[in-house]
Amino acid sequence: MKLRELLTLAMAAQVIVTAAALLASYAATGTADPRGFGTPQIVALLASAAFAVPLARLCTRKIETSQEKRTAAQLAEQAQVSAQMTQAVIKTALDAFIQTDANGVVLEWSFQAEALTGWTRQEALGTDVVNLLVAEPLRDGFRQRMMRLLPELSNTPIGIRFEASLLHRSGEEILIDASSTALHLGGRIIINNFVKDVTQKRAAEEQLIQSQKMEAVGQLTGGIAHEFNNMLTVITGTIEILADAVKDNPPLATITKLISEAADRGAALTSSLLSFARKQALQPAEIDVNELIEELARLLLATFDKKIEIVTRLDGNIWLAFVDRGQLSSALLNLAINARDAMLDGGKLTLTTRNVVFGVREAVAVGAGYAGDYVEIEIADTGTGIPQAILERIFDPFFSTKEVGKGTGLGLSMVFGFAKQSGGGIKVDSAEGRGTTFTIYLPKAETSTLRPAGYDERKVVGGTETILCVEDDRDVRQYVTVQLESLGYKVIPAANATEALAVWAKGTPFDLLFTDIVMAGGINGRELADQMVAARPSLRVLFTSGYAYDSPHAQGSATMGAPLLTKPYRKAELARMLRRSLDTAVDAAGDPIPTPYSVQDDVERFLRKQSSERDER
Ligand SMILES: Nc1ncnc2c1ncn2[C@@H]1O[C@H](COP(=O)(O)OP(=O)(O)OP(=O)(O)O)[C@@H](O)[C@H]1O
């Protein structure tokens, strides 16, 4: 009953009782005159007052109980709202919520905790959190740490933050960042933990530090290698003229050979350095990596010790990759040779290919350029493995654990630079004593480009065509002119694009434009070729460069599918590339008609070079 109704009823009852008492007193005395107010009426009023007292008490109690009930209801309502709010906060928090008692027994386990750990709420409630989430050998240490933290936790209302590595239900290690607070409730301590998975974040941070370091070292090495390349182009080029001149003088011929070999080694070194610095002049094309790996596996089988078993696991539906074929075969060889060196007592080398689709997270984790489709190549060995302490240094140039003379420490630097410059990524997993797996990710090919034809490098074939030769380095220009003329070609030299365009404007006929890509001054070689080919689609173009300034994805278009001769080069290579360019069949629109290509030459040349270098040591 409402308060107001209760009071109205009580007052009405009191009026009725008083009136009834008065009426009764008049009836008893026989007087009906209300002015005759004597003792019986006083008695009647006293009786009525006596009735009023319990009535008032009754009402007061009623009012009190009703107020108490209301307060209790309000409190219950507030408590419910507060509990709902807490649940909502726990549910919507991005971090996992884990509540335990002081002994680590789980009291609450949020949905996010299920996602973080793989254990459901049902499974987790009532269990020991340490047993559930910490690897067996670390449990005692973890508990001791918890016990030490408990007093501190109880004394700080703001709680404490800590990092730990926990085990997911799948057995995978997860790195977490937790903030914990202690609550004293009814004589017991309750510990509330908000837990965040920072595994990916940490990996990304490490990746960033590593890539910044690589970037800095890369810039330095790239700059030096670039300068050396121009000098080597002159040396390797002119040495053959010298060799020709002194071929009847054995002592001088021997010296010339020594100079030539030293220049070759210098060229190999600068090439690795440029690769690492991601400044190698790449010529990406659509590559069937399965075909390349099958060929490589056959070669390895023939050259590696029989104690090493070679297994291939190739995905039959592998996508084409868009990379430089020669560089890819060098990279795979470097990895295979490292694997061989790690398995001196024999073992198994497994080459695997598969398609992968990366989200941003996965792409960042392997340092790949973008989220998307990649061709994955895995090279796994069962060798010595790489100690954790040196793992982060293996990609550094000149880092080697091999004896002096056995390794220069440039192999992995080259592989790293190549993968990155190609817009891909690289990852290494290693367990000491059990083996190492390197995985490289290459961008999937999107466009169709020319596959260069395999030419026999031993035969030097010249020609009689006219070549417009654009090169801004005076020494290199002079050398190339001499080389081209010695091959029978007619040469129109130009020191830059402007000079070349002037020749073009005069209408002087020529069959091929041979131009450096990177040139000082306004127009670069690529732009020059663009202008000329736009006017004459069937014009043959051969690019040369010692240094790639373009981003990897601009690379394919940097050469418009035309061949690229990388500096430094020998006369034979120059001759071969010229014939390749001049003899490439073109259709009416000037588009090259693709010719089949074999990687065999590249790989064999590489192996020959490797073994001759080893013999020399
Ligand atoms: N598969 C592997 N197993 C064990 N250790 C490896 C493996 N690959 C690389 N390493 C370690 O990484 C180091 C660097 O390798 P990298 O290929 O860059 O240089 P290198 O092999 O020593 O010399 P180079 O390749 O220039 O001849 C090696 O010296 C070796 O310690």
Ligand SMILES: [Mg+2]
């Ligand atoms: Mg190596």
